[in-house]
Amino acid sequence: MLRCFFNVKQNRIKMLSSCKMFKSHIHTNIILYLFLCTGAVATKVSPVEKETPIEKLKSELLSVTSSNEWDEKAGFDINENESTVSITVVGASGDLAKKKIFPALFALYYEGCLPKHFTVYGYARSKMTDAELRNMVSKTLTCRIDKRENCGEKMEEFLKRCFYHSGQYDSEENFAQLDKKLKEHEGGKVSNRLFYLSIPPNIFIDAVKCASSSASSGNGWTRVIVEKPFGRDSDSSAALTKALKQYLTEDQIFRIDHYLGKELVENLSVLRFSNLIFEPLWSRQYIRNVQLIFSEDFGTEGRGGYFDHYGIIRDIMQNHLLQILALFAMETPVSLDAEDIRNEKVKVLRSMRPLQLEDVVIGQYKSHSKGGVTYPAYTDDKTVPKDSLTPTFAAAALFIDNARWDGVPFLMKAGKALHNKRAEIRVQFRHVPGNLYNRNFGTDLDQATNELVIRVQPDEAIYLKINNKVPGLGMRLDCSNLNLHYAARYSKEIPDAYERLLLDAIEGERRLFIRSDELDAAWSLFTPVLAELEEKKIMPEYYPYGSRGPVGAHYLAARYNVRWGDLGLDQSA
Numbered sequence: 001m002l003r004c005f006f007n008v009k010q011n012r013i014k015m016l017s018s019c020k021m022f023k024s025h026i027h028t029n030i031i032l033y034l035f036l037c038t039g040a041v042a043t044k045v046s047p048v049e050k051e052t053p054i055e056k057l058k059s060e061l062l063s064v065t066s067s068n069e070w071d072e073k074a075g076f077d078i079n080e081n082e083s084t085v086s087i088t089v090v091g092a093s094g095d096l097a098k099k100k101i102f103p104a105l106f107a108l109y110y111e112g113c114l115p116k117h118f119t120v121y122g123y124a125r126s127k128m129t130d131a132e133l134r135n136m137v138s139k140t141l142t143c144r145i146d147k148r149e150n151c152g153e154k155m156e157e158f159l160k161r162c163f164y165h166s167g168q169y170d171s172e173e174n175f176a177q178l179d180k181k182l183k184e185h186e187g188g189k190v191s192n193r194l195f196y197l198s199i200p201p202n203i204f205i206d207a208v209k210c211a212s213s214s215a216s217s218g219n220g221w222t223r224v225i226v227e228k229p230f231g232r233d234s235d236s237s238a239a240l241t242k243a244l245k246q247y248l249t250e251d252q253i254f255r256i257d258h259y260l261g262k263e264l265v266e267n268l269s270v271l272r273f274s275n276l277i278f279e280p281l282w283s284r285q286y287i288r289n290v291q292l293i294f295s296e297d298f299g300t301e302g303r304g305g306y307f308d309h310y311g312i313i314r315d316i317m318q319n320h321l322l323q324i325l326a327l328f329a330m331e332t333p334v335s336l337d338a339e340d341i342r343n344e345k346v347k348v349l350r351s352m353r354p355l356q357l358e359d360v361v362i363g364q365y366k367s368h369s370k371g372g373v374t375y376p377a378y379t380d381d382k383t384v385p386k387d388s389l390t391p392t393f394a395a396a397a398l399f400i401d402n403a404r405w406d407g408v409p410f411l412m413k414a415g416k417a418l419h420n421k422r423a424e425i426r427v428q429f430r431h432v433p434g435n436l437y438n439r440n441f442g443t444d445l446d447q448a449t450n451e452l453v454i455r456v457q458p459d460e461a462i463y464l465k466i467n468n469k470v471p472g473l474g475m476r477l478d479c480s481n482l483n484l485h486y487a488a489r490y491s492k493e494i495p496d497a498y499e500r501l502l503l504d505a506i507e508g509e510r511r512l513f514i515r516s517d518e519l520d521a522a523w524s525l526f527t528p529v530l531a532e533l534e535e536k537k538i539m540p541e542y543y544p545y546g547s548r549g550p551v552g553a554h555y556l557a558a559r560y561n562v563r564w565g566d567l568g569l570d571q572s573a
């Protein structure tokens with residue numbers, strides 16, 4: 001009962017914190033308190049107990065109403081008028097800032113999710129005035145809000161809160177100037193500061209050092225969002241963590257993996273833990289294999305310099321796909337609390353076997369001409385060395401050595417310049433034992449086992465492939481989809497991952513950010529194989545731009561009796 005109330009409390013926090021209308025949480029607590037007063041009468045009071053569980057909860061609710069801890073958790077302030085949040089985008093002139101961060105901030109503003117008092121500062125070396133930044137922001141803003149009513153008006157309001165300061169990333173003096181400007185905007189209120197490091201990783205530490213020593217004089221919280229890559233192997237990642245911790249506590253560091261902010265990735269745990277029909281099937285007993293697939297139909301355009309230093313395993317597998325795997329395979333967390341969830345993710349990651357060289361296939365795209373258009377090879381990018389062996393494609397088989405998943409292959413596939421853009425999770429179930437319909441009834445039941453597909457993007461959907469009878473006389477089987485197609489089911493657009501994550505960082509919600517021990521566990525799975533690939537100079541298998549990738553990926557899957565599920569045989573809606 002008590003547990004149930006705690007869950008209600010937790011969910012309420014999440015619901016309320018996303019909605020402006022409910023910012024007066026004091027009222028909600030009072031309502032909940034009154035509810036407890038009336039509902040608690042049925043509870044027996046044992047003579048030895050001073051306080052019943054319900055009474056305990058009542059006093060907790062009352063004490064929490066006046067504690068700062070509650071504000072920190074719920075993400076909104078009792079004294080909203082007395083506090084302010086300054087959001088500084090470090091690297092504001094860059095690609096990510098324009099493409100994702102500013103649009104996400106505007107969308108949050110439009111939806112009424114930003115605090116009453118907030119300021120957005122752009123910081124970079126490029127010389128720009130406030131007006132020029134505003135111009136850049138308004139021109140580059142393409143987000144889901146664009147076609148909404150009042151968009152122009154809201155944009156005008158938002159831009160009035162945007163400012164720019166030009167400075168070096170390693171200059172304490174420049175950050176101190178920023179600090180002074182932030183203070184002017186904060187006007188003596190309790191000042192909370194969020195820094196978003198949207199800069200190349202080699203300057204992370206300089207920027208953190210300067211921001212923490214010279215630009216965090218706010219008297220509220222200071223948090224720093226750090227973009228990937230978090231190092232390029234176990235050692236460099238540990239060094240980065242150590243360096244960051246000279247200036248920040250773990251609680252101040254928000255390591256972003258934007259895949260965790262995607263709607264269907266968030267929904268993964270809901271699907272699994274709130275549906276009786278799935279949870280009992282979620283193990284080696286019923287699941288034959290799990291596939292995590294990422295493909296892009298464009299190359300490294302414009303980011304070749306960065307990419308060549310990292311490659312697809314570090315760019316996509318070690319973070320985005322592994323994070324999805326951890327959420328998929330973890331045990332039930334004690335609660336929805338960030339630490340409980342992250343504890344379970346760490347446990348499952350630590351139960352995994354480091355990836356073996358024989359379980360990896362790598363590829364690189366080559367030039368291809370189609371319909372009179374010639375698509376470039378990876379090495380045609382001017383920022384990429386002609387003899388680069390960096391993989392733009394990889395397939396891998398991973399295993400979790402625990403009781404739940406023993407022997408189940410988790411296959412990952414990630415590639416650039418493939419035939420489509422897609423991210424999905426495919427769960428292939430085992431054969432029905434002693435299936436009455438094993439004889440040929442029109443469907444090859446060896447192929448037509450049940451499959452659950454969670455299409456993360458595009459066109460979000462969750463569908464379950466089942467076998468059914470074709471209507472009519474006689475008996476012919478067919479394979480169909482039970483389909484939750486988001487566009488058909490919901491009229492509301494899906495928020496961009498960066499919106500969710502920025503809001504969470506402002507609210508101090510760490511559930512969707514990577515903890516340092518998670519990061520260590522993730523790197524230890526990939527570091528040995530990455531070193532081996534590089535030391536042995538393993539040649540990638542070349543595949544044409546726009547194709548389905550190297551054939552080696554099929555051999556790898558076949559070794560574990562698996563067929564990739566994304567071969568175009570689905571009748572997905």
Ligand SMILES: NC(=O)C1=CN([C@@H]2O[C@H](COP(=O)(O)OP(=O)(O)OC[C@H]3O[C@@H](n4cnc5c(N)ncnc54)[C@H](OP(=O)(O)O)[C@@H]3O)[C@@H](O)[C@H]2O)C=CC1
Nearest residue numbers: 091093094095096097124125126198199200201227228229
């Ligand atoms: N772009 C994307 O789609 C994604 C990016 N990321 C990560 O986000 C971060 C930012 O990415 P992105 O915006 O693409 O990066 P950019 O290369 O566009 O760099 C951002 C800004 O940093 C400054 N900068 C660039 N190179 C240097 C340098 N060598 N020394 C000092 N300053 C430099 C520039 O600003 P100025 O010259 O004005 O100072 C630039 O505008 C990176 O860590 C990246 O890995 C993660 C996921 C996706």
Ligand SMILES: O=C1O[C@H](COP(=O)(O)O)[C@@H](O)[C@H](O)[C@H]1O
Nearest residue numbers: 228258296315316320423457497
């Ligand atoms: O982190 C990265 O993600 C993008 C793909 O993100 P998506 O949200 O558009 O699917 C990828 O293009 C990039 O290489 C990588 O660094």
